[in-house]
Amino acid sequence: MAPMGIRLSPLGVAVFCLLGLGVLYHLYSGFLAGRLALFVLGDPAERAGGGPDLPPGPLPEGTVDLRELLAVSVLAAVKGGEEVKRVRESNVLNEKAKGKTREGAEEKMTSGDVLSNRKMFYLLKNTFPSVQINTEEHVDAPDEIIFWDRSIPEDIKEKIQPKKVPAESVTVWIDPLDATHEYTEDLRQYVTTMVCVAVNGEPVIGVIHKPFSAYTAWAMVDGGSNVKARSSYSERTPRIIVSRSHAGKVEQVARQTFGNKTVIIPAGGAGYKVLALLDVPDKKQEKADVYIHVTYIKKWDICAGNAVLKALGGHMTTLTGEEISYTGSDGNEGGLLASINVDHQALVDKLPDLEKASHKQT
Helix, strand or coil: CCHHHCCCCHHHHHHHHHHHHHHHHHHHHHHHHHHHHHHHHCCHHHHHCCCCCCCCCCCCCCEEEHHHHHHHHHHHHHHHHHHHHHHHHHCCCCCEEEEECCCCCEEEECHHHHHHHHHHHHHHHHHCCCCEEEECCCCCCCCCCCCCCCCCCHHHHHHCCCCEEEHHHEEEEEEEEECHHHHHCCCHHHCEEEEEEEECCEEEEEEEEECCCCEEEEEECCCEECCEECCCCCCCCCEEEEEHHHHHHHHHHHHHHHCCCCEEEEECCHHHHHHCCEECCCCCCCCCCEEEECCCEEHHHHHHHHHHHHHCCCEEECCCCCECCCCCCCEECCCEEEECCCCHHHHHHHCHHHHHHHHHHC
16 A cells, blocks of 8 residues: 555556656657667768768769769779770770771770770769760760769778869760770780869879789879879980880980980880889889870870879970860870979970971871
């Protein structure tokens, strides 16, 4: 019997307890659900930084995080490179002509170009649907279901901070297989896949991937890189790397300018030639001090190299020293001069004849 003569009904006590439990449930259910979601899905801030927990799919439109775009560009170059390597090793290239260069040389296309382009284009387009993407090959196949898993490599996380820019200011340039001619000749060392990101026409992200040695160089202007310049370069008698098809034209003027000891290195692929200026851990990679091109060249061939050099303090300009804009037309008319850790303007001043030769060829 309760105090004061009041008897408690067991049924009433049970009802009171149930009501109390109901109140507690409503008070704490939101908190518990939130903690459960955090446990299952992970920290939203961590996921925003590129963790693998968010489902694949397009990112929100409006702005673009350049760190995320760098991560996807590296992945795209590697995925494209896998196709390039697979086709070459199958020895079924399905080689065909797609036209002629301005100099009359036949431009070739292979299954490696097409399949690499498909992988690279759709990975970037599906992830960043609001970004302009320019690519060397036409994309005429149905959409490929390929997405970024939101993971950012640790070396990029360590060196690059998130940086958002308006999506409409971004242009991506893809070269799905640089050095196609050499690819058909099985000169594998020259072959690269490349991605470049330009913001308001200025190259800010460059990725150059070598499929047959599994080496990838990347850099972001005002950010960081996984590649560096060599410790020394020769300015008086530089080793000059040039296109295999234009070696003779450059050699005559170069020897007149720098002397008979000047070494001319004929090579294929613009990506390979830029890597020749850098400290690259690849035994098959030749070393040069200056890269010169004397004729018309497409921007997807040079944008990635331009961004990498710029991020490292180097330069890539026309032969007259003008900066190259990566908006508008897909070609560069003024030839090309690239260097790092040398007096670039002095090189420009020494090569007026090459600028004239460039115009004669275009």
